[in-house]
Amino acid sequence: MRRSRPFPDILEECLELVLVKGATVEECLRRYPEHAAELKPLLEMATATKKATAVQPSPEFRERARQQFYAALRQMPAQKKRAGFSWGWQPRWATVVAVVLALLLVSSGTVAAASSSMPDQPLYSVKRASEQAQLALTPSPLHKAELYARLADRRVIEILYLANKSKPEQVQRTTQSLDKHLARIADLATTHKMAAGEARAPMPMPTETSTLGKTAPSSVEAVPLEKAARIAYEQRAELRAVVMYQATHHPARLKAALVSASPQARLALLRAIAVSETGYEKALRSLEDQP
Amino acid sequence: MHRAIPHGDTRAWGGAQGLAYGGCQVHDEGDLVRRATQGDQQAFAQLYEAHFDRIYRYVSLKIGDKAEAEDMTQQVFVNALHSISSFKWQGKPFTAWLFRIAHNQVVDYLRRKKKQPATLLNESLPNGDSNPQAIVELSLDIERLSRATRRLTEAQREVISLRFAGGLSIIEVARIMGKSQGAIKALQHSAIVALRKVLLVRDNEKVETLS
Numbered sequence: 001m002r003r004s005r006p007f008p009d010i011l012e013e014c015l016e017l018v019l020v021k022g023a024t025v026e027e028c029l030r031r032y033p034e035h036a037a038e039l040k041p042l043l044e045m046a047t048a049t050k051k052a053t054a055v056q057p058s059p060e061f062r063e064r065a066r067q068q069f070y071a072a073l074r075q076m077p078a079q080k081k082r083a084g085f086s087w088g089w090q091p092r093w094a095t096v097v098a099v100v101l102a103l104l105l106v107s108s109g110t111v112a113a114a115s116s117s118m119p120d121q122p123l124y125s126v127k128r129a130s131e132q133a134q135l136a137l138t139p140s141p142l143h144k145a146e147l148y149a150r151l152a153d154r155r156v157i158e159i160l161y162l163a164n165k166s167k168p169e170q171v172q173r174t175t176q177s178l179d180k181h182l183a184r185i186a187d188l189a190t191t192h193k194m195a196a197g198e199a200r201a202p203m204p205m206p207t208e209t210s211t212l213g214k215t216a217p218s219s220v221e222a223v224p225l226e227k228a229a230r231i232a233y234e235q236r237a238e239l240r241a242v243v244m245y246q247a248t249h250h251p252a253r254l255k256a257a258l259v260s261a262s263p264q265a266r267l268a269l270l271r272a273i274a275v276s277e278t279g280y281e282k283a284l285r286s287l288e289d290q291p
Numbered sequence: 292m293h294r295a296i297p298h299g300d301t302r303a304w305g306g307a308q309g310l311a312y313g314g315c316q317v318h319d320e321g322d323l324v325r326r327a328t329q330g331d332q333q334a335f336a337q338l339y340e341a342h343f344d345r346i347y348r349y350v351s352l353k354i355g356d357k358a359e360a361e362d363m364t365q366q367v368f369v370n371a372l373h374s375i376s377s378f379k380w381q382g383k384p385f386t387a388w389l390f391r392i393a394h395n396q397v398v399d400y401l402r403r404k405k406k407q408p409a410t411l412l413n414e415s416l417p418n419g420d421s422n423p424q425a426i427v428e429l430s431l432d433i434e435r436l437s438r439a440t441r442r443l444t445e446a447q448r449e450v451i452s453l454r455f456a457g458g459l460s461i462i463e464v465a466r467i468m469g470k471s472q473g474a475i476k477a478l479q480h481s482a483i484v485a486l487r488k489v490l491l492v493r494d495n496e497k498v499e500t501l502s
Binding site: 006007008009011012015041042045046048049050051052053054055056057061062064065068069070072073074076248249251252253255256257258259260 | 330332333335336337339340341343344347348351352361364365368369372431432433435436451455456461473476477479480483484486487490
């Protein structure tokens, strides 16, 4: 029974909903009316605390710190060779592996083979055509936005690959695609938000198992729900989590690649970093819930 | 080389390990750490970029001084760089190790500067809400919050710093502090209650001073 759950567990669940999933304090209180009086001031305090701690390093400090750190990093000893693995078997077995791979590629189709190809490889145009086909076959704005998020993920991987190979022109072209994908996420999220309109669903049901090993029943039972609206709400929350994850990781990965990038690739990478930071920020803003 | 981060343990409040997604291919932190310990500069650079902001926020809250927090954040990563070769990856989280370095530096700093505040015990805090609206309306910034957390117990302050400023999940905080998840949730509860009381007291003192 939910009422037997320790209060700190309930508080943690509400903190997760308010601080991560974007639910309002009032939505949490409706879920736990019996604890509303106790929860309300704590959730407000937690929200104010989270807001106060969301300080960002100044750009000057960030750059100064990065330069100092990277200077220290360059003084590290060179990478040790990995032990326990030898390519001595390569000449004979490489042929066998190549043949097996070729058979696999043929049997699974050119499209499948193209899915992991990079912009400087022959099958890349097949990969992009396949992506366009997927987009055309995805009518829902939210699903399409999810697909664009996956494609943005691919573009970042490609940019890293191209920067490593010192191909600045192709980095630039792929960065343009990344920019477009992120802009489309923002557009589609806005379209979906407008379409959802007043059909905004209440909070998703809790899925976390309590410390007593029982899944907490939903207080939403008492509230009439539109199933489709709730599913859309959950999908939107999941998409936001995806974009937030990428927004945290991808610019960081691109920045990290600056260490080993050639001077030519470095310029293109800096542009990619700027595009990823602004693009993800815009996409995240568009995915925020309506007040 | 790439692996999808599994759902579950990685939840955090806006932290770098943040949220999982089935279709999102990302580097496994364990792989990055292993490479960093072998001297892979790019791997360490990725770890730096992923953790820089959260360490800065954590240190800012603990210190409450922007310039000092900046210096200390830089020092945390330089120290981590010098010690990374001795890091043993045995399922023990890198995050815990990094925050431990930050924590130790903060403690050293406070000891050196003799700024370690006296802990205000919960018993000395007022009961009830003399001004229930105050907390809603308060405009809380990091300096004020930092001063307020100095009135909490050491464990409460650490939970607030790791959870809210560091953006770590309950599981990660439990690992860092060597306590159970249940204990951390209970500490979090008592810490938020105590923090609210401290800020209410200060708001009331401010009102009295003005009048």
